[in-house]
Amino acid sequence: MRHFVIVGVLVILVAALTFVGLNYLHLMPAEASAQSIPVDWLWNLDIDVISFLLALIVVPIVYSLIVFRRKKGDTTDAEYIEGNTSLEITWTIIPLIVVLIFAYLGAYTLGEINVVDPSANEIQVKAIQWAWSFTYPEGFTSKELHLPVNKQVVLKMTSGDVIHSFWVPEFRIKQDVLPGRVTDYRITPILVGNYTVRCAELCGASHSYMTAPVIVSSQADYDAWIAAQKSAASTAAQTPEGRGQQLATSLGCRGCHSIDGSKLIGPSWQGLYGSQVTLSDGSTVTADDAYLIESISNPSAKIVKGFETTTAMPKFDLTDAQIKDLVAYIATLK
Amino acid sequence: MKKFFSSALWHGLLWQAIGWAIGASFVTLIRVLMGLNPFATFGFTEPAWVFGGLVGAISFLAGSGALTDWFKWAKGEETPEHHHDPDGWEKYINVSLDHKVIGIQYTMSALLLLVVGGSFSLVFRSELAQPGLQFLTLQWYNTLMSLHGMVMIVGILLGIAGVINYIVPLLIGAQDMAFPRLNAFSFWLAPPAAILLLSSMALGGFDTGWTGYPPLSVRAPVGMQMFFLGVIVAGWSSILGGLNTIATVMRMRAKGMTAFRLPIFVWAAIATSLISATATQLIGLSFQLVMFQRLFGMGFFDPAKGGDPILFQHLFWFYSHPAVYVFILPGLGIISELLPVFVRKPLFGYRWIAMSSLGIALVGFLVWAHHMYTSGMNEYLRVPFMYSTLLVAVPTGVKFFSWVATIWRGKVFGPYPTAFLFILGSIIVFLMGGLSGPPNATVATDLHLQDTYWIVGHFHDTLFGGYLLPFFAAIYYWFPKATGRRMNETLGRIHFWLMTPSFIVLTLLMMRIGLLGMRRRIADYDASLGFGIYHVIMTIAAFVIALSVLIFFVNFFRSMTKGEPATGNLWNSRSPEWQVASPMPVHNYDQPFEVVGDPYDYGLADSVYVRFANKETGGRN
Numbered sequence: 001m002r003h004f005v006i007v008g009v010l011v012i013l014v015a016a017l018t019f020v021g022l023n024y025l026h027l028m029p030a031e032a033s034a035q036s037i038p039v040d041w042l043w044n045l046d047i048d049v050i051s052f053l054l055a056l057i058v059v060p061i062v063y064s065l066i067v068f069r070r071k072k073g074d075t076t077d078a079e080y081i082e083g084n085t086s087l088e089i090t091w092t093i094i095p096l097i098v099v100l101i102f103a104y105l106g107a108y109t110l111g112e113i114n115v116v117d118p119s120a121n122e123i124q125v126k127a128i129q130w131a132w133s134f135t136y137p138e139g140f141t142s143k144e145l146h147l148p149v150n151k152q153v154v155l156k157m158t159s160g161d162v163i164h165s166f167w168v169p170e171f172r173i174k175q176d177v178l179p180g181r182v183t184d185y186r187i188t189p190i191l192v193g194n195y196t197v198r199c200a201e202l203c204g205a206s207h208s209y210m211t212a213p214v215i216v217s218s219q220a221d222y223d224a225w226i227a228a229q230k231s232a233a234s235t236a237a238q239t240p241e242g243r244g245q246q247l248a249t250s251l252g253c254r255g256c257h258s259i260d261g262s263k264l265i266g267p268s269w270q271g272l273y274g275s276q277v278t279l280s281d282g283s284t285v286t287a288d289d290a291y292l293i294e295s296i297s298n299p300s301a302k303i304v305k306g307f308e309t310t311t312a313m314p315k316f317d318l319t320d321a322q323i324k325d326l327v328a329y330i331a332t333l334k
Numbered sequence: 335m336k337k338f339f340s341s342a343l344w345h346g347l348l349w350q351a352i353g354w355a356i357g358a359s360f361v362t363l364i365r366v367l368m369g370l371n372p373f374a375t376f377g378f379t380e381p382a383w384v385f386g387g388l389v390g391a392i393s394f395l396a397g398s399g400a401l402t403d404w405f406k407w408a409k410g411e412e413t414p415e416h417h418h419d420p421d422g423w424e425k426y427i428n429v430s431l432d433h434k435v436i437g438i439q440y441t442m443s444a445l446l447l448l449v450v451g452g453s454f455s456l457v458f459r460s461e462l463a464q465p466g467l468q469f470l471t472l473q474w475y476n477t478l479m480s481l482h483g484m485v486m487i488v489g490i491l492l493g494i495a496g497v498i499n500y501i502v503p504l505l506i507g508a509q510d511m512a513f514p515r516l517n518a519f520s521f522w523l524a525p526p527a528a529i530l531l532l533s534s535m536a537l538g539g540f541d542t543g544w545t546g547y548p549p550l551s552v553r554a555p556v557g558m559q560m561f562f563l564g565v566i567v568a569g570w571s572s573i574l575g576g577l578n579t580i581a582t583v584m585r586m587r588a589k590g591m592t593a594f595r596l597p598i599f600v601w602a603a604i605a606t607s608l609i610s611a612t613a614t615q616l617i618g619l620s621f622q623l624v625m626f627q628r629l630f631g632m633g634f635f636d637p638a639k640g641g642d643p644i645l646f647q648h649l650f651w652f653y654s655h656p657a658v659y660v661f662i663l664p665g666l667g668i669i670s671e672l673l674p675v676f677v678r679k680p681l682f683g684y685r686w687i688a689m690s691s692l693g694i695a696l697v698g699f700l701v702w703a704h705h706m707y708t709s710g711m712n713e714y715l716r717v718p719f720m721y722s723t724l725l726v727a728v729p730t731g732v733k734f735f736s737w738v739a740t741i742w743r744g745k746v747f748g749p750y751p752t753a754f755l756f757i758l759g760s761i762i763v764f765l766m767g768g769l770s771g772p773p774n775a776t777v778a779t780d781l782h783l784q785d786t787y788w789i790v791g792h793f794h795d796t797l798f799g800g801y802l803l804p805f806f807a808a809i810y811y812w813f814p815k816a817t818g819r820r821m822n823e824t825l826g827r828i829h830f831w832l833m834t835p836s837f838i839v840l841t842l843l844m845m846r847i848g849l850l851g852m853r854r855r856i857a858d859y860d861a862s863l864g865f866g867i868y869h870v871i872m873t874i875a876a877f878v879i880a881l882s883v884l885i886f887f888v889n890f891f892r893s894m895t896k897g898e899p900a901t902g903n904l905w906n907s908r909s910p911e912w913q914v915a916s917p918m919p920v921h922n923y924d925q926p927f928e929v930v931g932d933p934y935d936y937g938l939a940d941s942v943y944v945r946f947a948n949k950e951t952g953g954r955n
Contacts (some may be wrong), residue, residue: 027849028782040780046771046773057765060738061758070745078745081737088686092728092733099724099772106724106776107717113778113941162550163643165708165785169851171784174708178644179549180637183710196860200853202543204550205472208856217874298561313739 003067006058015055021089022047032170032195032216034188036222037110039172049098050108113173114186117152125157126187127164127177129204129314130265131255132197132212138226140233141250145214147189147199148222155185160252161314168214174200189216206265210255244329247322256313259333267304273331278305292327311334338512342398343525348664349397350390350526358382358391376537380556380635381629383537386564391526395708399429400522403515404541416921429522431514434918436521437500438816440492443524447489448802450532454482456880458857461793463873465861475857477539479556484531484561486543486928487657488568490801491610492524495575497808498603500816502579504911505597507588507944512581516574523571531564533557543855544656548635548646551624559628562621569614572660576611579603588910588944590929597909597933602667605691609698610660613653638837645709651702658793659698662764662800663691666733668808669696669760674738674934676754680828681934683736690729697725708733708779710786716777730768737761751905752826756807759834764799767792770845785855787848791841793916798837806830806886813890814904818917819897825889840875843868904906908933908943 027047028040068078123145124135135141143186147153157166157177165183167174170193175185199210217225236242248254256265267277273292276284280303285291294301318326338344352555361382362372373379378386391891403413419425419432426439434845458478461470469917470478511517513897534540538555551558583604587596624646633639635646674681700722707716770792773779783789806829816821832856847865848854859865903912910927911918925947935941 026847027846029850038781042776043773043782046776046779049772050769052378053769054765057734057738058762061741061761063745064742065746068743068745070747074745076745077937079743080680080935081682081743082680082932083683083686084739087734087739088683088732092686092732095728095731096725099727101723102772102776103721104719104722106778109776109778110716113746162553163547167853169782174781174784176708176710178637178710180643181710194802198851198853202476202541202547202550202855204541204553205476207476208853208858211860220647277948282786290483 001131003063007063010063011059012306013055014059015052018051019048022051029169030191030193031172032168032189032191032193033172034190035113036170036172038112042109043087044103045102049102052249063214068234099146116186117188120154120186121148122150123153123155124153124256125166125177126160126252127157127166127199127249128160128252128255129162130199130210131207131252132166132199133250133252134212135250136226136229139269140229141246143212143249143254145212146222146225147214148219149186149189149192149231151217151219152188153226155187156182157185158182162203163201164199164203164210166197167200168195168197170195176201183251192216206256209264240325240328241332242329243322244325244327247318247326251316253326265307267307269330269333271334273327279303280305280308289327292330293323296323296326308323337422337424338427340478341424341427342429342522343447343893344392346398346400346525347529350394350529353393353397354386354390356386356393357733358386360389361385362793366801372877375590376530376556380559384559384563384625384629387530387533387560390951391530391563391567391717392521394520394526395519396534397921398522400519402429407810419920427731429518431510432818432920433499433503433514433517433519434512434922436511436517437496439499439521440496440499440524442496443521443528444489444493444496445887447492447528451482451485451489452880452883454478454485456876458482459873459876461857462859462869464869465859465866467858470857472857473539473541476541476543476855477535479855479857480530480543480561481535484565485528486797487544487661488524488528488531488564490661490797491568491572493801493805494606495520495572495662497668497805498575498579501808501812502582502600502603503586503691504815504922505600505909506583506586506591507910507923507929508582508586509922511578512579512585517578520571520574520578523567523574527564527571528897529564530560530567530930531819534564536562545650546621546624547650548624548643552627552636562625565621566618568807569618572610573614576607579607581610588929592863592929593931594688595932596688597671598681598684598687599667599671602663602670602691605695606660606663606667609656609663609695613656613660615653616649617653617657617904618644618855621655623649629760644706644709647706647711648703651705655702655705656695656698658796659694661692661797665799665801665804666761666764666803669757670733670758671738672753672807672811673740674936675905675909676746676751676757676934677741678746679740680743680932680936680938681736682739682742683732684932684934686732687736690732693732694726694728697722697729703947704780707780715838720775720777724772726769727772727775734761734765736773749823750828751810752821752823753807753810753905755827755830756803756810760799760803760807760899762799763795763803763834763838763841766841767795767799768795771794783848785853787852787854788845789848790854791844791848791897794837794844795841798841804832809890811905813893813897814900814917815911815916817894817897818899818901819893819895820900821893821897822889825885829886829889832885833879839949840872840879843872843875910944913944913946 090144126133132143134145159177159179164177165174166177171187175183181308193216195214197214235244258268259266259270261268272287275287277287278284352390358378365372384452406413417431419430458475461468534557537557537560540554540558540561542551542554626632627634633641635641635643670687703719704723774783810821810826847868852865901916927946930945931941931943933943
């Protein structure tokens with residue numbers, strides 16, 4: 001009996017210390033969405049139970065190995081204890097009740113996460129290898145996701161190719177993005193700040209780099225940003241290069257083609273127009289309108305040297321006018 | 335060398351290469367006749383590579399001689415019941431029907447594949463030590479990361495087959511497995527499967543992870559198909575091995591060995607075989623559908639053709655979740671089997687532990703969609719899967735509590751033998767894996783945890799604690815049975831004390847950065863997240879683990895010839911295989927034995943477990 005009391009006290013002590021230690025470490029990132037609060041509540045409950053169970057298993061093992069260790073010269077077997085049915089029933093029934101409670105709480109918190117605000121703003125999200133683009137209700141497309149604080153938005157997400165997954169760690173929620181169907185991501189940001197959406201489902205070579213900025217700002221700042229984007233969009237729509245730039249954003253071209261000379265999956269567009277391009281067969285070609293139009297409409301016709309092994313660019317469904325706009329935009333990138 | 339070039343292994347490899355070339359040329363010829371282009375980026379076209387790979391694998395089996403007896407039977411020729419194996423090491427690279435030889439063949443192949451898969455992880459682990467790309471390309475990173483997963487899985491399956499093959503017939507008093515030729519056939523499927531898997535590296539690799547989700551797997555290079563073929567062939571081996579184990583335990587037990595007098599490891603072997611014999615088909619099926627989608631343009635998982643990518647995930651996880659229990663149930667069985675021997679006490683709650691293995695196997699079939707909470711499947715479906723997943727905690731808890739009760743008041747002979755250290759390490763590491771499980775089971779928290787390094791840490795803990803550490807315990811424990819010599823204890827302890835703490839550090843840090851935003855399967859990470867220092871420590875830990883494995887191998891090979899002789903009942907076990915001299919005779923027990931008591935009655939005076947026909951031995955000799 002004495003041993004059980006000592007072990008009981010030690011279990012409680014070790015459990016408490018584990019719990020305090022784990023809390024001290026700040027295991028989770030900042031809580032930046034209303035949905036993160038129920039998630040973290042359930043998580044903290046998990047940590048309570050984990051701390052207790054860790055102590056409950058480890059303490060008696062260590063205690064027994066030390067206290068009941070074999071004395072010198074003792075060659076007899078240990079005590080014959082075959083089992084104890086009521087103990088076995090106890091440690092079947094109690095865990096069963098605990099997991100049922102956890103399953104109920106899991107469903108309950110899931111319900112809290114999915115509370116729908118009918119006035120939530122809708123933003124269309126398109127994922128392709130390896131870029132995100134966001135189309136706002138005001139009609140323009142951006143590479144950045146801007147959200148007003150304390151207002152629910154629902155992201156209507158779809159993929160142009162393979163499966164991706166939308167994850168902002170500070171929002172806690174993750175949702176896969178699939179080709180051929182629309183999945184919802186409902187979030188209420190509660191903390192102003194700059195975050196990053198990171199693709200969480202392996203989607204090919206540049207999966208690691210499939211990120212986009214997420215900016216949560218006050219309603220006033222958000223409105224100002226929307227107004228600025230709208231007017232920039234309508235100005236840009238007047239010129240071919242402006243339309244080309246908008247297309248490059250909404251199609252996600254810049255996921256693979258940089259505009260600052262850095263090498264991504266595809267050749268950079270900086271200084272491309274009019275330059276001499278060396279192809280994989282060793283020949284060179286001038287990057288004129290004809291070459292660029294061909295490369296956009298039939299990406300595999302000519303492969304640039306050094307890009308033979310990267311994933312082939314998909315064909316995009318574009319009109320001739322749109323392709324000309326893109327070329328006009330590329331021509332501006334000196 | 336001459337012995338090698340006349341071995342079944344060498345003939346099989348030769349035939350595989352020839353069969354591969356013939357199969358590929360055949361398809362290429364048909365393509366020429368049909369006016370299709372005969373060659374592509376990697377020489378042959380994709381259909382030619384796939385058909386060649388399949389013909390090559392079958393040719394290996396024919397060339398190695400694993401089919402010879404069956405061919406003879408088909409022709410009406412008689413074959414001897416037993417084949418006489420050569421005496422030296424060469425019996426391990428030739429077709430043998432002896433379950434002990436096959437068990438060692440499996441175990442050695444498993445160790446080889448675990449080393450290969452582990453080396454892959456060292457390569458990409460080093461790449462991750464610093465942000466940015468240092469020496470791997472993105473495609474190579476993905477290929478090595480994906481192959482690490484599947485090569486380790488196949489290595490684990492072979493290791494399980496090795497332990498089951500070697501030990502189950504000895505534990506139940508059988509002369510051999512129920513179907514010795516099928517047993518040999520199952521083993522000889524493994525080398526061509528491994529070659530197919532690894533050949534994917536030469537054919538462009540693949541970037542999908544071991545899960546091979548379409549549409550990504552539909553777009554990957556030809557290497558993807560070699561991966562699929564390799565898994566299908568390895569899965570075949572696993573299904574047949576499972577069937578053989580079930581038949582052996584059903585039909586070939588010693589007299590008096592009733593269900594609740596079976597050694598507990600046999601219960602685990604049965605539970606694991608039930609899963610592998612009935613669920614493996616589903617991973618083969620799901621991969622085959624993707625193969626056909628690639629080869630014939632069928633739209634199973636292509637939304638543009640009315641298919642659905644989520645369907646694949648259901649089919650895939652219907653095997654791949656129970657597969658986890660295929661890996662861990664034998665490991666947990668080893669823990670339960672060895673614990674009473676070392677603590678000199680009965681196994682606490684034997685029947686409950688036996689039933690919990692079956693319980694885990696059964697519930698394991700009903701939980702697959704917990705891998706898919708974020709996949710976009712029907713939202714409400716997530717709730718029932720949360721309930722079923724959490725239920726797994728109940729039988730697992732029974733095992734833990736029973737182990738604690740077994741250890742309680744136990745008296746271990748000191749200094750602790752290496753095998754016992756590994757058993758303790760298994761319990762602790764598997765506990766870490768188990769306790770990090772429930773947060774993944776509840777949907778709300780999993781929405782954050784899914785596809786992060788938290789998950790990576792969690793499942794590495796379950797597989798190390800549930801498989802790898804018990805596997806090492808089994809090797810240290812039964813090595814004297816196979817060789818008549820014991821492994822060096824000092825080197826064994828160094829192995830343990832280098833491996834286990836490093837591994838705990840490694841996985842705790844994985845979980846730590848996963849919670850903070852480190853995604854899994856990424857070749858590069860954002861330096862601004864501040865994970866650099868964690869990755870440096872994890873990389874060092876990984877190399878310490880590698881060093882410990884190196885020490886293990888030095889010990890392993892040295893002890894075969896130079897180890898301290900140990901021919902008797904080294905562990906003072908009640909189990910039948912220790913009542914006869916080591917190494918085990920070719921046809922196992924010279925005298926049949928009868929089971930007259932319970933297996934783990936340590937501490938009960940005058941209790942006997944097995945009685946040989948003319949020689950009384952048993953619990954305390």
